[in-house]
Amino acid sequence: MSENRGSKNKYSPVDYETNSSANLCPGCGHALITRALRQAVSELNLPPEKLNVVAGIGCSGKTVAEIKANGIHTLHGCAAPVAMGSQVANPDQEHILISGDGDSWAIGSGKMIALLRTNLDLLYICENNGTYGLTRGQLSPTTKIDSPTRWGMVSDIPPVDGIGIAMVTGATYVARGFSARQELLVEQIKGGILHDGLAYLEVFSPCRTFNDHEGSHHSYKYCQRHAADFPKISVNDIEADYPSDSELEHEFTYEEDGRQFGLEFDNLDEMPEYDPTDLNLALKTWEDYWTEQIIPLGLLYIDESQKAHHERFYSEEDDYIATLEPEETRPSREDFSIILDQFR
Amino acid sequence: MIKNIVIGGEAGQGLKTTAAILGKALFKNGFNLHTSMDFMSRIRGGHNFGRIRFGDEEIRGPQEEIDLLVALNEETITRHVEKLAKDGAVLYDEAVSAVENSIVVPAEEIASEVNPKAVNTVYVGSILKAFGINLDCARSVVEDYFDAESVISDNLKLLNRGYEKGETIFKAPEPKSRTGEQIYLNGNEATALGALAGGINYYSAYPMSPSTGIMSYIAGKQDEMNVVVEQAEDELAAINMAIGASYGGIRTMSGTSGGGLALMNEAIGLAGLTETPLVVANVQRPGPATGLPTRTSQGDLLFAVNSAQGEFPLLITASRNQENAFYQTFRALNLADKYQLPVILMSDQFLADSSTNVPDFELQNLEIERNLIAAEDMGPDEEYRRYEFTEDGISPRAFPGQLKKQTVLADSDEHDEKGHIVEAADKRRRMVDKRARKLDRLIEDDLAEPEYFGPENIDYLLVGWGSTYGPLREAQSRLNEEDIKAGYLSFTDVWPLPTTGLEKLADNEVELIDVENNSQAQFARLIRQETGIEVEHRILKYDGRPFRGEEIFRRITEEVIQ
Numbered sequence: 092m093s094e095n096r097g098s099k100n101k102y103s104p105v106d107y108e109t110n111s112s113a114n115l116c117p118g119c120g121h122a123l124i125t126r127a128l129r130q131a132v133s134e135l136n137l138p139p140e141k142l143n144v145v146a147g148i149g150c151s152g153k154t155v156a157e158i159k160a161n162g163i164h165t166l167h168g169c170a171a172p173v174a175m176g177s178q179v180a181n182p183d184q185e186h187i188l189i190s191g192d193g194d195s196w197a198i199g200s201g202k203m204i205a206l207l208r209t210n211l212d213l214l215y216i217c218e219n220n221g222t223y224g225l226t227r228g229q230l231s232p233t234t235k236i237d238s239p240t241r242w243g244m245v246s247d248i249p250p251v252d253g254i255g256i257a258m259v260t261g262a263t264y265v266a267r268g269f270s271a272r273q274e275l276l277v278e279q280i281k282g283g284i285l286h287d288g289l290a291y292l293e294v295f296s297p298c299r300t301f302n303d304h305e306g307s308h309h310s311y312k313y314c315q316r317h318a319a320d321f322p323k324i325s326v327n328d329i330e331a332d333y334p335s336d337s338e339l340e341h342e343f344t345y346e347e348d349g350r351q352f353g354l355e356f357d358n359l360d361e362m363p364e365y366d367p368t369d370l371n372l373a374l375k376t377w378e379d380y381w382t383e384q385i386i387p388l389g390l391l392y393i394d395e396s397q398k399a400h401h402e403r404f405y406s407e408e409d410d411y412i413a414t415l416e417p418e419e420t421r422p423s424r425e426d427f428s429i430i431l432d433q434f435r
Numbered sequence: 436m437i438k439n440i441v442i443g444g445e446a447g448q449g450l451k452t453t454a455a456i457l458g459k460a461l462f463k464n465g466f467n468l469h470t471s472m473d474f475m476s477r478i479r480g481g482h483n484f485g486r487i488r489f490g491d492e493e494i495r496g497p498q499e500e501i502d503l504l505v506a507l508n509e510e511t512i513t514r515h516v517e518k519l520a521k522d523g524a525v526l527y528d529e530a531v532s533a534v535e536n537s538i539v540v541p542a543e544e545i546a547s548e549v550n551p552k553a554v555n556t557v558y559v560g561s562i563l564k565a566f567g568i569n570l571d572c573a574r575s576v577v578e579d580y581f582d583a584e585s586v587i588s589d590n591l592k593l594l595n596r597g598y599e600k601g602e603t604i605f606k607a608p609e610p611k612s613r614t615g616e617q618i619y620l621n622g623n624e625a626t627a628l629g630a631l632a633g634g635i636n637y638y639s640a641y642p643m644s645p646s647t648g649i650m651s652y653i654a655g656k657q658d659e660m661n662v663v664v665e666q667a668e669d670e671l672a673a674i675n676m677a678i679g680a681s682y683g684g685i686r687t688m689s690g691t692s693g694g695g696l697a698l699m700n701e702a703i704g705l706a707g708l709t710e711t712p713l714v715v716a717n718v719q720r721p722g723p724a725t726g727l728p729t730r731t732s733q734g735d736l737l738f739a740v741n742s743a744q745g746e747f748p749l750l751i752t753a754s755r756n757q758e759n760a761f762y763q764t765f766r767a768l769n770l771a772d773k774y775q776l777p778v779i780l781m782s783d784q785f786l787a788d789s790s791t792n793v794p795d796f797e798l799q800n801l802e803i804e805r806n807l808i809a810a811e812d813m814g815p816d817e818e819y820r821r822y823e824f825t826e827d828g829i830s831p832r833a834f835p836g837q838l839k840k841q842t843v844l845a846d847s848d849e850h851d852e853k854g855h856i857v858e859a860a861d862k863r864r865r866m867v868d869k870r871a872r873k874l875d876r877l878i879e880d881d882l883a884e885p886e887y888f889g890p891e892n893i894d895y896l897l898v899g900w901g902s903t904y905g906p907l908r909e910a911q912s913r914l915n916e917e918d919i920k921a922g923y924l925s926f927t928d929v930w931p932l933p934t935t936g937l938e939k940l941a942d943n944e945v946e947l948i949d950v951e952n953n954s955q956a957q958f959a960r961l962i963r964q965e966t967g968i969e970v971e972h973r974i975l976k977y978d979g980r981p982f983r984g985e986e987i988f989r990r991i992t993e994e995v996i997q
């Protein structure tokens with residue numbers, strides 16, 4: 092995050108603050124994600140009224156209270172279908188779904204699969220702390236086998252591999268972040284918002300109160316020790332952030348609010364055989380990491396070639412239903428009379 | 436004069452096509468008619484039948500006594516012959532010795548010479564001949580019904596052959612006896628049309644008999660009518676998608692049957708607490724669990740009334756017949772928007788799958804009312820509050836992106852005016868009261884009192900809700916013909932329960948008779964709960980079959996009047 096970026100922006104992170112609180116514990120990873128999110132949307136210069144945050148239930152979902160934006164706090168495990176409906180109504184809003192590991196992969200697992208298949212244009216942030224924070228520290232579907240809870244419970248079945256499922260089921264932007272790596276997280280969020288399709292960002296987000304103890308595989312310490320920064324990305328405003336004579340090497344470019352953004356991979360040269368647009372390779376590499384208990388942080392997979400969900404319904408932006416004049420959304424009496432003919 | 440045809444056979448024999456073509460042909464001949472289906476939940480085999488009642492008098496439902504029994508297999512004869520009228524006839528592919536009037540039409544043999552798949556059209560021809568009704572209208576129906584030229588011409592041929600081979604036994608009712616423009620459709624189609632006329636742009640559902648017809652009809656009209664139909668992965672998703680789209684500012688609807696409504700329950704509460712307008716059609720079938728998937732019931736009433744945990748304003752309204760289903764759906768969408776609450780629209784398999792002729796829908800008096808805030812209503816520096824306290828509890832509603840520089844926050848946790856989570860005791864109480872005031876207002880301004888049919892002075896008052904309307908009207912007329920002073924009170928809005936009309940009629944002199952398609956007299960219980968009025972007599976039916984008017988009449992004379 093270079094100094095000059097803020098200067099071109101109308102918005103600063105403070106503009107996305109509210110005077111409401113999610114009442115999280117001090118040091119909670121989720122709060123750091125909220126912070127990164129505010130930073131990211133300010134760098135993209137997105138006005139709060141263009142953001143639409145759909146939140147699940149959990150400490151994670153509660154953070155919707157601390158983000159100045161349109162929003163709906165839904166039911167446990169049901170944020171995905173609500174987001175689908177909202178996105179079809181208003182595809183021009185940037186939809187961000189905030190959910191926990193239980194909300195996503197226990198009660199919401201069926202919804203998750205259905206959502207991943209759609210390539211809905213939204214950023215899904217799964218705030219994974221390996222436990223149920225809000226209900227005080229039970230096992231979650233992502234709890235690792237040899238990672239006892241604070242209360243000494245141990246999972247005897249393997250955890251859900253959200254990243255792997257997301258890749259094979261149809262997400263077209265799959266990233267792994269860590270609350271404590273703010274700089275990368277901001278880039279991952281920006282990339283996910285700019286991406287035209289379903290971005291699944293799973294963030295390792297330690298629960299200070301119930302899952303940050305010695306022996307936990309979901310603690311800050313554990314993650315720091317096992318994290319590998321790869322493949323790292325940065326997302327920049329092309330005009331503002333680069334001197335005019337620099338050679339640009341963006342893997343992907345996007346337009347937002349009349350500005351050009353470029354997404355580039357920073358450290359792919361450390362692993363020349365890796366190709367984040369190759370699904371099989373990305374999957375295989377991820378699975379190798381997964382078994383070795385290394386936590387790769389970065390953008391693991393991206394595919395910009397797929398149609399986003401709403402493009403199946405809308406050929407042009409002017410057609411977005413919620414933005415139409417009322418008369419345009421309803422059948423005229425004449426049209427309606429024509430469909431009645433079938434019954435005459 | 437009214438005639439009753441029953442066509443029976445096994446699943447897979449094309450009964451639906453036969454009934455559809457015959458029904459439409461009779462309709463085009465200008466008769467009144469009512470077509471209902473009795474189908475087993477299977478794709479092949481078993482015993483299925485359709486009843487078509489037609490004539491030059493008003494027809495409101497099915498009838499037991501059969502004039503013409505059309506048997507596509509032998510089982511049909513054994514099952515139905517005892518209900519054959521004295522001068523009734525059986526149409527079969529060989530002579531039936533047990534009955535006096537036996538029309539022999541070897542339909543399969545006839546069809547095999549032209550197109551074996553079109554065997555049903557032979558029956559249509561012979562049935563029309565039995566009543567001496569010419570084929571002009573049937574021909575045009577066949578031409579509309581099929582697409583391929585060769586199929587049309589085969590069917591036209593077989594229609595003629597069936598006519599030639601048949602014989603005229605009955606005098607037909609007077610054709611063209613109907614007045615005014617009419618249409619012929621079933622309850623699901625009427626509901627779907629009400630939704631389209633009501634300007635829905637989104638319909639999300641998961642297939643479940645007998646509600647699926649609503650989704651399939653709307654899905655076929657997606658492009659023409661600017662609707663997105665989402666077949667969700669289950670009902671939980673379906674309703675949450677609808678809530679998301681409604682929060683997003685567009686008119687939405689979902690539909691299901693009892694099992695699906697059970698899955699939707701938590702989210703009905705979400706619509707209640709977040710004050711998101713939502714209409715869910717519940718097309719009932721007999722439960723619990725999988726129950727009788729293709730049959731009828733009114734067993735979900737108290738379940739719907741008690742939807743979801745906690746307390747929130749909810750409107751439950753039931754359609755009484757096909758015509759009413761259209762207007763009720765339209766109205767439900769308006770009321771959901773006006774009061775920002777969930778509405779459950781009750782129907783059932785009997786209404787959903789039965790077709791009848793109804794007066795052309797009157798569109799000119801229908802006004803879509805979204806009840807959204809206007810930009811001018813916001814002060815220059817005012818911050819939008821989604822749950823603003825108002826006298827009638829209705830907060831000005833905006834959707835995300837509607838107002839410049841404003842955000843909209845909806846919350847399923849208890850919240851303050853802006854939508855932020857709160858737990859303070861007084862704030863909670865104020866919000867509960869605010870939501871409750873909406874319902875008070877609805878009761879005052881929009882709740883529909885039941886409609887009364889019958890003489891001024893009565894000894895008996897029949898009460899019923901929703902689709903029993905047709906059979907109950909017939910029963911009430913029959914009672915009056917027998918000089919029994921009976922009236923009938925037909926409820927459509929059932930929750931909150933409108934009580935004024937009932938309380939006026941239910942004085943000590945009058946005996947009340949509750950007629951319902953369930954085993955626990957749920958509506959009578961609701962009446963007692965809300966008014967203290969005890970309905971002393973109950974005519975209940977819970978075998979999965981609809982009431983017939985004469986059956987209600989008979990049971991009242993046997994069980995109540997004696």
Ligand SMILES: Cc1ncc(C[n+]2csc(CCOP(=O)(O)OP(=O)(O)O)c2C)c(N)n1
Nearest residue numbers: 148149150151167191192193194223224225
């Ligand atoms: C239908 C339903 N069941 C159970 C709950 C209770 N509940 C609330 S949050 C939660 C688990 C949250 O865990 P997670 O999604 O990981 O979020 P976190 O609090 O860890 O961020 C549970 C079980 C609920 N609110 N609704």
Ligand code: SF4
Nearest residue numbers: 116119150224298299
């Ligand atoms: S319980 Fe855990 S997840 Fe919840 S706020 Fe506290 S630290 Fe965060």
Ligand SMILES: [Mg+2]
Nearest residue numbers: 191192220222
């Ligand atoms: Mg969790």
